Amino acid sequence: MNKSAFVVGYTGEVGKVLVEELIDSKIFSRVVLIGRREVKYEEDTHQKLEQKVIDFDDIESHSSVFSGLDVGYCCLGTTRGKSGKDGFYKVDHDYVVNSAKLAKSEGCKHFNLVSSQGANKDSSLLYPKTKGEVEEELKGMGFDRLSIYRPALLMCNRQESRWGEAAARFLMKPVQAAFPTWITVPTKTVAKAMITATVSPSNQSVEVFDNKAIHLLAGYSKSKKSKDDAEKK
Numbered sequence: 001m002n003k004s005a006f007v008v009g010y011t012g013e014v015g016k017v018l019v020e021e022l023i024d025s026k027i028f029s030r031v032v033l034i035g036r037r038e039v040k041y042e043e044d045t046h047q048k049l050e051q052k053v054i055d056f057d058d059i060e061s062h063s064s065v066f067s068g069l070d071v072g073y074c075c076l077g078t079t080r081g082k083s084g085k086d087g088f089y090k091v092d093h094d095y096v097v098n099s100a101k102l103a104k105s106e107g108c109k110h111f112n113l114v115s116s117q118g119a120n121k122d123s124s125l126l127y128p129k130t131k132g133e134v135e136e137e138l139k140g141m142g143f144d145r146l147s148i149y150r151p152a153l154l155m156c157n158r159q160e161s162r163w164g165e166a167a168a169r170f171l172m173k174p175v176q177a178a179f180p181t182w183i184t185v186p187t188k189t190v191a192k193a194m195i196t197a198t199v200s201p202s203n204q205s206v207e208v209f210d211n212k213a214i215h216l217l218a219g220y221s222k223s224k225k226s227k228d229d230a231e232k233k
């Protein structure tokens with residue numbers, strides 16, 4: 001109870017559902033949403049939420065917004081298609097690493113990073129390499145606890161139009177039905193897993209959750225799936 005948290009990337013698909021989970025969660029009394037633009041929330045859900053609009057290119061001048069917050073959640077990201085190669089690296093590497101550095105220096109104890117399946121600093125491909133580099137840099141920052149989530153294809157009704165991803169989601173629907181924890185994960189499942197990890201004690205300072213572990217953390221079980229399937233028939 002009475003914990004405080006911040007979320008960067010709270011307007012994105014994972015970030016949005018994470019904020020819903022944080023609003024419902026009893027353990028947080030203060031949630032600071034840090035982003036480049038403000039969004040509207042219902043009056044009654046707004047009580048524990050504070051929004052802070054910052055310039056991520058000048059993040060050091062906004063250190064006070066990170067001050068004294070126990071838990072940090074990072075759901076930042078863009079695509080090469082939307083932002084270009086340099087723009088992708090700036091958001092998915094620089095903004096993430098700089099947010100984590102500032103959070104650490106302002107007292108954050110537990111940092112949660114949404115990375116990606118396949119993250120690998122030695123990859124020759126921009127996306128997995130960037131994700132892998134970020135993971136390594138965060139591991140070196142000395143958080144009391146660092147939780148890294150590596151989701152596979154995110155299943156959601158994405159507001160932004162991304163044709164390739166939409167096609168992949170369509171093609172993966174039958175795979176998701178047959179093998180739910182394999183190469184897809186609903187954004188709600190990722191958010192639930194992040195909250196569960198936060199409230200579960202850990203004796204490891206760094207923990208990495210792959211796609212299946214994210215499902216398990218969020219409460220997925222084969223017996224529950226069989227029951228859900230039976231109810232659908």
Ligand SMILES: NC(=O)c1ccc[n+]([C@@H]2O[C@H](COP(=O)([O-])OP(=O)(O)OC[C@H]3O[C@@H](n4cnc5c(N)ncnc54)[C@H](OP(=O)(O)O)[C@@H]3O)[C@@H](O)[C@H]2O)c1
Nearest residue numbers: 009010011012013014036076077078114116151152153154
């Ligand atoms: N898509 C997938 O299937 C998939 C799979 C595995 C892992 N991931 C990773 O999971 C993470 C979350 O994904 P998502 O789909 O939830 O992301 P998303 O919907 O694209 O949201 C990204 C967030 O980052 C913010 N952002 C983007 N560019 C920014 C900029 N220049 N300055 C400040 N903020 C910026 C966005 O703010 P605005 O709303 O203001 O743009 C938004 O809050 C990402 O790191 C992604 O790479 C995605």
